[in-house]
Amino acid sequence: MDVDEICLKLRNLLEISVERNPAEGILLSGGLDTSIVATLASRLGELKAFTVAFEEAPSPDVEYARQMAERLGLEHTVHSLSMKELESELPTVIRVLKTFDPMEVRNSVVILVGLKAARKAGVKTVLTGDGADELFAGYSFLFNYSEEELERELRKIWENMRFSSIDLAVHLRMQVRLPYLDEDFQSFAKGIDPSLKVRRENGRPVGKWILRKAFEGILPHSIVWRVKTPIEQGSGTSHLPLLFDELISDEEFEEKKRKVLERDHVEIRDKEHLVYYEIYRSEIGVPSPENPEGKICPKCNSNVQEKATYCRVCGAYPI
DSSP: OHHHHHHHHHHHHHHHHHHHHHEEEEEHHHHHHHHHHHHHHTTTSOOEEEEETTTTSTHHHHHHHHHHHHHHHHHEEEEOOOOHHHHHHHHHHHHTTOOHHHHHHHHHHHHHHHHHHHHEEEEEEEOOOHHHHHHOOOSSGTTTTHHHHHHHHHHHHHOOOOHHHHHHHHTTTEEEOGGGOHHHHHHHTTSOOOGGGGGEEEEEEEESSHHHHTTTTTTTHHHHHHHHHOOOHHHSGHHHHHHHHSSSSSHHHHHHHHHHHHHOOOOOOOHHHHHHHHHHHTOOOOOSSSSSSSSSSTTTBBOOOOOOOTTTTTOOOOO
């Protein structure tokens, strides 16, 4: 198949997937993945969009999400997330996901708050863009691999895909629909040559190249070629490390870090990590392996999968 045929196939399969996954709402970041889903879903009926913006920092997602919502005529709610609300939601995120990995927590607290905003608006089924980055090499750390290396790394990712939106929605007694993970679409996407997933465009490497090309001319140029922005950056929660640095003195941090290592044998990396670990310890307990004979994270003593290089519990990498 040539590029045009692959693009057509991707559009057709994703349209079918969205039809198979009807929903009342969508968590809309204004990035490529959710904008594609919103475009297709809005053709099927009324759709409510929800975007979360952290009050303490710039939230670039808002501008792009508003652009898409206006273009598609969606009822759009931008939920302003205060530091107080964020802190109140941290225990739920950490308890449900069983993690104190800062990146996972920063991203997932936004998802939880977005789902709650949808539920408050009477929405029980919500679409997300989960899976596109994994299937189409959207992450920048994949950009410098050879085609053979990229294929190998993607297969590792596919074996370990996990999306916090699913567990958080179950906790809230809601349903999330993930069109990119539809079996037919996923199968076709995995079979696309890696050379069509990461390519140079306008002098820079771009992930999800073939998915972008498939919707070029359907979505605004600014959305199609928008640089991949993780949830934490798009919502503003990437500012949290700086806020926790200000809230906790260096002396307090060093003392608590030392005590955690001596008492629990857990290595704490920074002040944000400490805050999340203290919540984890209160909600779940001290990390320990369920299977002492299995592979164990050297930083927190939790079990990890045999081929894993990353610990889902504490975020240690590489292990």
